[in-house]
């Protein structure tokens with residue numbers, strides 16, 4: 001039976017690649033819904049971009065629920081400096097005609113999880129964790145019903161990407177991240193340490209484009225534009241394809257490695273706000289509660305993602 005998942009997301013091209021990789025994998029994954037949140041760009045744009053991606057792939061039967069427009073207690077911080085004003089700069093996709101599903105994403109998450117047997121649904125978190133924290137506040141039994149939460153976010157020895165200490169998804173809503181990490185559900189975290197080993201090199205993008213479909217052509221251009229910022233910043237050939245690692249982990253966990261650790265999120269310091277404090281060496285005595293993936297086989301990852309996108 002395919003594994004039921006909900007994808008919580010703030011679509012830039014990375015998120016969209018993750019969504020479409022999941023939808024192209026019906027033997028393994030059953031995408032119950034896509035839920036959007038403010039993050040890379042404001043909520044109305046992330047909600048639009050999610051539907052642009054689904055319409056491009058002709059997968060509009062997947063419902064898209066819009067969620068929260070701002071973090072729990074802080075003003076929204078966005079990343080147009082990376083993704084462009086639309087979040088989807090680099091290729092003009094038509095405005096979506098498919099309406100949003102009626103309802104509020106945190107409530108939809110609660111309904112979808114609680115209406116299924118315990119231990120069935122996996123949350124795939126590709127964005128600030130505001131929707132998830134709010135869903136858990138609305139339904140305290142939610143965490144206990146989940147099979148797993150897989151989060152793209154955080155950083156350890158790699159350092160941050162939005163500040164020297166913090167990764168973007170955690171930094172935007174550190175209070176939400178802290179609540180989710182403490183919720184008691186099985187959690188896997190895929191940090192920058194891992195995604196920085198998965199770069200959109202020219203040969204990989206050429207392989208994507210060579211598929212020759214509208215989906216491949218669009219994402220060739222979207223990713224080419226999207227990774228320019230990181231190429232300049234880091235001096236690398238290509239940028240990290242962050243968010244699709246979450247889906248790749250569900251499809252091929254053997255291409256990742258890591259260990260179970262305790263992680264706490266800094267919510268107070270102005271200097272290190274949103275930092276994931278990873279007790280890699282077990283020096284605190286705090287209970288290891290998060291599977292933290294530090295390594296990925298980049299070639300196997302791109303082969304997997306490109307192979308799945310070729311089905312669309």
Ligand SMILES: [Ca+2]
Nearest residue numbers: 010015126127
């Ligand atoms: Ca994202």
